[in-house]
Structures are given as C-alpha cells and as structure tokens.
Amino acid sequence: MMKASDLFLRCLESEGVEYIFGLPGxxxxxxxxxxLNSKIKFILVRHEQGAAxxxxxxxxxxxxxxxxxxxxxxxxTNLITGVANANMDRSPILAITGQTDSNLxxxxxxxxxxxxSMFNPITKWRWSIHxxxxxxxxxxxxxxxxxxxxxGAVHLELPEDIAKDKSNIKPIKKxxxxxxxxxxxGLIKKAVEMILNAKIPIILVGNGCIRGSASxxxxxxxxxxxxxxxxxxxxxxVISDKxxxxxxxxxxxxxxxxxxxxxxxDLVIAIxxxxxxxxxxxxxxNIDKKIIHIDFTPAxxxxxxxxxxxxxxxxxxxxxAILLELTKEKEVEKENKERRKINNNNNINSIDRPYFExxxxxxxxxxxxxxxxxxxxxxxxxxxxPMKLVIDVRNALEENDIVISDVGAHKLWIAKIYNTYIxxxxxxxxxxxxxxxxxxxxxxxxxxxxxxxxxxxxxxxxFLMNVQELETAVRLQLPIIVIIWCDSDYGMISLxxxxxxxRSAFTRxxxxxxxxxxxxxxxxxxxxxxxxxxxxxxxxAKESTSVxxxxxxxxxxxxxxxxxxDNSNN
Numbered sequence: 001m002m003k004a005s006d007l008f009l010r011c012l013e014s015e016g017v018e019y020i021f022g023l024p025g026x027x028x029x030x031x032x033x034x035x036l037n038s039k040i041k042f043i044l045v046r047h048e049q050g051a052a053x054x055x056x057x058x059x060x061x062x063x064x065x066x067x068x069x070x071x072x073x074x075x076x077t078n079l080i081t082g083v084a085n086a087n088m089d090r091s092p093i094l095a096i097t098g099q100t101d102s103n104l105x106x107x108x109x110x111x112x113x114x115x116x117s118m119f120n121p122i123t124k125w126r127w128s129i130h131x132x133x134x135x136x137x138x139x140x141x142x143x144x145x146x147x148x149x150x151x152g153a154v155h156l157e158l159p160e161d162i163a164k165d166k167s168n169i170k171p172i173k174k175x176x177x178x179x180x181x182x183x184x185x186g187l188i189k190k191a192v193e194m195i196l197n198a199k200i201p202i203i204l205v206g207n208g209c210i211r212g213s214a215s216x217x218x219x220x221x222x223x224x225x226x227x228x229x230x231x232x233x234x235x236x237x238v239i240s241d242k243x244x245x246x247x248x249x250x251x252x253x254x255x256x257x258x259x260x261x262x263x264x265x266d267l268v269i270a271i272x273x274x275x276x277x278x279x280x281x282x283x284x285x286n287i288d289k290k291i292i293h294i295d296f297t298p299a300x301x302x303x304x305x306x307x308x309x310x311x312x313x314x315x316x317x318x319x320x321a322i323l324l325e326l327t328k329e330k331e332v333e334k335e336n337k338e339r340r341k342i343n344n345n346n347n348i349n350s351i352d353r354p355y356f357e358x359x360x361x362x363x364x365x366x367x368x369x370x371x372x373x374x375x376x377x378x379x380x381x382x383x384x385x386p387m388k389l390v391i392d393v394r395n396a397l398e399e400n401d402i403v404i405s406d407v408g409a410h411k412l413w414i415a416k417i418y419n420t421y422i423x424x425x426x427x428x429x430x431x432x433x434x435x436x437x438x439x440x441x442x443x444x445x446x447x448x449x450x451x452x453x454x455x456x457x458x459x460x461x462x463f464l465m466n467v468q469e470l471e472t473a474v475r476l477q478l479p480i481i482v483i484i485w486c487d488s489d490y491g492m493i494s495l496x497x498x499x500x501x502x503r504s505a506f507t508r509x510x511x512x513x514x515x516x517x518x519x520x521x522x523x524x525x526x527x528x529x530x531x532x533x534x535x536x537x538x539x540x541a542k543e544s545t546s547v548x549x550x551x552x553x554x555x556x557x558x559x560x561x562x563x564x565x566d567n568s569n570n
Contacts, residue, residue, distance in 0.1 A: 004132035005030035005163040007171070009038045011139035014171040017067055019043050019058065019447065020096075021051035025071020027098030030163035043447075043476070046468035048075050050440035052082020052095065053466070057404070057441035059091040061424055061448045063211060065146045066093040072100060076115045081434050084122040087153035088276055088431030089234065090207060092146040095119065099159040102130065119155040126155035132165035140172040149296035150274075151211060180296070180314035183321050187311050191292050192325045194308065195227075198267035198290070200359050203229035204250070208272025208295050209238045210423045212315040218271060221323050222246070226354020227269070228362050230258050232277040233411075233430035237420040245354075247365055249415045251278040251430070252563055257365045259283055264361055266290060270307070272315055276431045280305040294318050330355055373417070380531045383554035386410065386485075388531060390417040393483065396538045397453060400425060402445050406438035406458035409491040410555075412563045414457055436465030439482060443469060446478040453542060456482040460511050460552075461490045467517070470548060474522040477546040481538070484514060485555045495560045518550035528553040 002010070008031065012020075021043045024032045035042050045051040048070040055066030066086070070079050076097040086093045100112050119126045125145045127138055142154045195201055209218060215238045222229050222245050229239050230247040239246045250258040262268065262283040271294045281304040283289070293299045293307035294315060311318050376387040390413055393403065404427045405414045411428060420426040427445070429437045438456045446454045463484050473480055488511055494504040518525030524547055526537045534553060541549040 001166045001168055003030070003034070003163075004135060004165040004167055005034040005158075006037070007132065007135050007167050007169070008139065008158065008163070009034050009040060011136050011171040012040060012067065013038065015139065015143045015174050016064060018064075019054075019444075020067045020069050021045055021054040021058075021444070022069030022096075023048050023051060023071070023075060024069075025075050025098055027071050027100060027160045028069060028096075028158075028163075030160070031069070031096075031098075031158070043443075043472070045440070045472055047466065048078035049082045049436065050443075050466050050469040050472070052079045052086065052093070053434075053437050053440040054444040055093040055095075056082060056086035056089065056091045056437075057427065057444040058448060059086065059093045059151070060089070060427065061445060063092065063147075063151075063213075065143050066091065066444070067096065068093060069096040071098045072115065073113060076113075076118070080118070080122065081436075082440075083119065083153045083155070085429055085432040085434045085437060087122050087124065089429050090150050090152055090211065090274065090431065092151040093153045094142055094146060095123070095153060095155045097155070097157050098163075099128065099157050101161040102159050116155070116157055123153045123155045126157075128157040129159065129162050132162055132167040133169045135167065136169050136172045140174070143174070149208070149211070180317065181312070183311050183313040183318040185321075187309055188318075188321045188325050191309050191311065191322050192329060194267060194290060194292060195225075195269070195322070195326060196329060198265075200265045201227050201267040201269060201356065202262060202265040203227055203269045203271060204262070204273050205229055205231040205235045205238045205271050206273035206277065206295075207232060207234040208274060209235055209315055210272075212272060212296065214272070214315040214319060215239070215423050217316040217319040219243070221319050224323060224354070225326065226356040226358070228261070228358075230261070232273070233415045233428045234274075234277060235272065236415070236418075236426045236428070237423040240421040241419040242421060244366070245358075247362065248369065250283075252412050252416055257368060261361060261365055264359070267292070270294065270305075271319070272296075274431070275300050275302055275305060326355070381556065382529075382531045383487075383556040384528075384531045384534065385556055386413040386559055387417050389483075389485070389534070389553065389555065390414055392535050392538065393455060393457070394419055396535060396542065397455065401453040401455065402427065402442075402449060403455045403457060404438045404442050404445060405429075406456070406462035407433050407435045407492075408459035408462055408485075409495055409557060409560055409563070410457055410459055410485045412492075416563070435459075435462040437462075439463065439466050439480075440469045440472075442480045442482070443473050443476065443478060446473075446480050447476075454478075454480045456480060458482065458484060459491060460484055460486045460488065461509070464512075470518070470521045470523055470550075473548040478548060479544040479546055481541045481544075481549045481551065483538075484550065484552045486511060486514075486552050487555050487557050489557070491557050491560065495557075495563070514550055514552035518548075521548075523548040523550055525550040526552070 055068040058066035515525035
C-alpha cells in the first residue's frame with residue numbers, strides 16, 4: 001500500500017523526470033514531502049510563470065516532458081502564460097496543479113475554481129484525478145499525449161484529499177520508443193517527379209525538423225541536390241548558416257528578401273513547417289505555388305497552404321527516401337547522357353554536381369546578407385547598433401553555446417543576423433511569443449547543458465517581467481549571461497505604431513539601475529558605456545562559473561526601419 005502522492009512521484013520517476021519546476025502551496029504539501037524521498041530534483045522558482053517557461057525550454061531542448069507545478073487558484077492561473085507558450089511552441093510539458101478537497105468542489109470555497117476547464121484551450125489534454133488507483137494510467141497517458149506529434153502541453157490536477165489516499169497499483173512502465181511511421185513509396189515517387197520538374201524549388205524548414213532530429217538528413221539532402229533552403233525562427237540551426245545553399249531565416253516582415261526568393265520559387269518543399277510561426281499567405285498570396293508537405297502530421301486546413309502532396313511520416317525517413325529515389329533517377333539520366341556522348345564520340349564529364357543550379361536572385365540575397373554583416377561589424381557608434389551587438393555576441397561564443405531570445409524588436413534582429421550552426425543553440429519563442437520567456441528559460445537551458453555558455457538576449461521591457469528568477473539563478477549558482485538591450489521603450493510596439501500612425505503612444509518607461517539590481521540579487525552587473533567596451537565585458541562575463549552576469553547596454557533602435565523594409569540601404 002502506497003500513499004497517492006508517493007505513487008504519483010514514482011510514476012514521474014518511471015517516465016524519466018529529472019526536474020520539477022514550481023512553487024509549492026498548501027494543497028501540494030503532500031507532493032512536496034513525497035519529493036524528499038524522490039530522486040527528482042525540485043527547482044523552487046519565484047513565480048509560477050517562470051516554472052512553466054523553465055519546463056518549456058527543458059522540453060524543447062531534451063524532447064522529454066518538462067514538468068512544472070503550482071498550487072490551486074492564483075498559482076494555477078500564474079502558470080497559464082507559460083503553459084500556453086509551450087503548447088503553441090510545441091514543447092512537451094506537464095503542468096501539475098493542486099486542488100482543494102473533493103468534497104468542497106461543488107460549492108464556493110477558498111481559492112476554488114475550475115482549473116481543468118481553464119487549461120482546456122491551451123493544452124492537448126487535461127484531467128482531474130478523482131481516484132488514487134488511476135494515477136498510473138493518467139500519468140502514462142499524459143506523457144504519451146504530450147510527446148506525440150505535435151508535441152505540447154498537458155495538465156493534471158491532484159486534489160488534496162486524493163493525494164493523501166492509499167493505493168496498491170504500481171506505476172506503468174514507460175514503453176520503449178515507438179518506431180515512427182515510414183513514408184508511402186507512391187508518394188515518394190510523386191514528390192521526386194515534382195522536384196525534377198521544378199525550375200526553382202526551395203526548401204522551407206520548420207520547427208518540426210528539430211523535434212524530429214532530422215538536421216543531418218536535411219543537410220545531406222541540400223548538399224546533394226543543391227536545392228536552396230531557408231528556415232523559420234524556431235528552426236534556426238537545422239541547416240548551418242555557413243551553408244552556401246542556405247538563405248537563413250524568413251519571417252521578419254513582408255518585404256523580407258527571403259520572401260522575394262520564396263515568391264520566385266515554383267515549388268516549396270515544406271519540411272516540419274508550422275503555420276503558427278509564419279502564415280503561408282505571405283508567400284502564397286496567389287495560391288499558385290506547388291507544395292510538398294513533409295511532417296509527422298497531415299497539413300492544417302489553410303486556404304493559402306494547399307499541398308499537392310502530403311507525406312505524414314517520420315521526417316528523417318522521408319527525406320532519405322526522397323533523396324534515394326531522386327539519386328536513382330539522376331543516375332539513369334546521367335547514364336543516358338553518357339551513352340549519347342559515347343555514341344557521338346564526345347568526352348564524358350563525370351564530375352558530380354548538385355542537381356540544381358543557383359538562381360541569380362539567391363546569389364544576390366546571400367551577397368546582401370554578407371555585405372550587411374561587413375558594413376556593421378566595424379560600426380563603433382554608441383548607443384550600439386543592433387546588428388553590431390548581435391555580431392559581437394556571435395563572435396564571442398562557441399558554435400554549441402546557447403542564445404535565448406526574449407520577445408521584442410531584438411528578437412527580429414537575432415533571427416535575422418545571429419548565425420546559427422547547430423539545432424537548439426538559438427532559442428526563439430515564435431508561436432505564442434510571450435515576453436519574459438528568456439530569463440527563466442535560460443535557467444532550464446543551463447541545467448540541461450552545464451558545460452555550455454547560455455546567453456539571454458532581452459529587452460529592458462521583457463527582462464523586468466520575470467526579473468525575480470534572477471534569484472533562482474543565483475541560488476542555483478548558474479553562470480548565465482543576461483544582455484539587456486536598453487532603450488526605455490516597448491520597442492516593437494513603438495515600431496509598429498510609428499509605421500502605421502507616424503508616432504508612438506504609451507510605450508515609454510523608466511529603468512532601474514541594472515548594476516545595483518544585479519548586485520542586490522547576488523549577481524554581477526555591468527553597464528556598458530561604449531561599443532568598444534562591450535566585447536571586453538562579454539569576455540569577462542564568460543569567465544564566471546557560478547554567478548549570473550547582467551550586462552546592460554544602450555541600443556540605437558533607429559535602425560529598426562530595416563526590419564520593415566529589407567530593401568533599405570540604411
């Protein structure tokens with residue numbers, strides 16, 4: 001016979017849970033004391049929203065279910081934003097909330113509310129536990145649903161009286177990883193036929209490619225075929241930005257040069273593409289594109305995204321199968337050409353080349369990107385130019401170090417300028433896009449990757465939304481580096497207001513002394529006074545092994561107009 005709260009944790013242990021991020025309350029005390037006898041580490045946070053963001057990033061980096069916990073009422077409502085963010089960014093997480101005694105649920109009582117219904121629109125599945133004996137089934141089901149494509153958030157509510165019950169039921173053993181579905185051969189042949197008939201095909205890489213660990217498959221496909229590629233914000237690093245056939249990140253604004261490239265293409269190979277990140281209306285406004293949809297799940301119903309072929313199967317298997325069939329077709333074509341050359345007594349040129357030539361417009365886009373980097377890398381004006389800031393951060397970090405972007409104008413600069421070479425080394429929230437995501441997210445990232453540098457890039461607006469988690473980072477002795485882009489303005493909102501109305505309204509605010517703020521938490525703070533000084537301070541910050549570092553720097557956002565007009569020469 002086992003206490004229900006103990007059984008609940010044994011079930012989490014069976015699922016391989018390492019951390020629970022949360023804030024305890026009276027109704028979760030049984031779980032708290034059961035945790036004293038568990039190998040699961042409880043990470044005490046300073047706000048439940050931070051716990052959800054930590055679970056979000058943990059799930060995103062590990063592709064295991066991140067777990068967050070709160071009490072009932074206000075604790076549960078505080079989880080909402082982070083849970084919604086994880087669900088729309090396709091991060092697998094489980095939110096656990098406490099609840100009052102079951103015999104009080106039918107009437108008004110202290111902090112009692114229908115939490116399960118509240119979680120309904122922001123989770124894949126949710127349930128209130130009414131019987132201790134069903135805990136193993138419910139936990140196994142929650143984890144199974146969370147990790148199934150598209151991955152996302154689930155919720156379990158554990159009432160206080162149920163947590164105290166007893167049960168003889170044992171945890172359900174987590175099954176071995178299920179083999180993912182392989183693609184249909186007939187669809188592969190049709191996809192190859194479409195690719196061979198295309199004049200300017202292009203690959204649109206989405207977040208599903210990271211969840212599917214398909215980076216190596218797609219890189220090989222691009223290298224062999226020569227088809228150019230581009231990625232959404234959350235798919236940065238699937239294809240290295242060093243690749244000459246990669247046009248980097250799309251989704252900045254309507255006049256983005258990559259959007260021009262996409263509109264020039266006659267075939268879009270959408271791999272792991274999630275419409276929540278970037279609307280197809282932007283690039284298929286006339287509904288004239290041929291589209292191959294490759295993802296774990298069928299395509300969403302969308303007027304501007306009507307795939308000619310839908311391949312709902314494992315992404316890696318599918319890409320390999322298309323490449324194999326494409327190679328066979330090209331070998332036959334090559335043999336036929338060689339026979340004709342022999343018959344005509346011509347020399348045989350057997351040099352292997354990519355299947356597709358480089359369109360001139362793609363050459364121009366790559367050239368413009370390189371020119372922009374060159375133009376601003378030696379710009380030492382202050383306040384610092386956003387592009388210069390991003391370039392300096394990139395130069396200071398190793399390829400496998402992690403940058404986490406908060407939400408604001410800086411997010412667009414990072415997406416646009418920050419060269420990324422490895423999946424999951426530049427994390428951007430681009431589904432729900434919640435400000436305050438980056439600082440708590442960095443805590444989870446550093447726990448998962450203790451030997452890599454983790455750098456937060458956030459605006460002065462977003463930083464203060466979850467500044468309390470700086471204490472959590474100090475307590476855990478995590479040497480995260482937080483770079484605050486300062487302009488005393490909600491810059492992205494201001495940018496859009498000026499673009500539409502010619503001026504901004506109600507976006508200005510004052511900032512604290514960030515150096516003293518950092519010191520008051522037990523962190524180390526720097527205020528950058530010149531652009532030349534920034535790389536030096538960043539190098540010094542990298543030396544920390546156990547203390548968070550805060551670097552505040554004034555940013556010249558007058559260049560933000562470039563984000564709205566990529567053809568600008570500013």
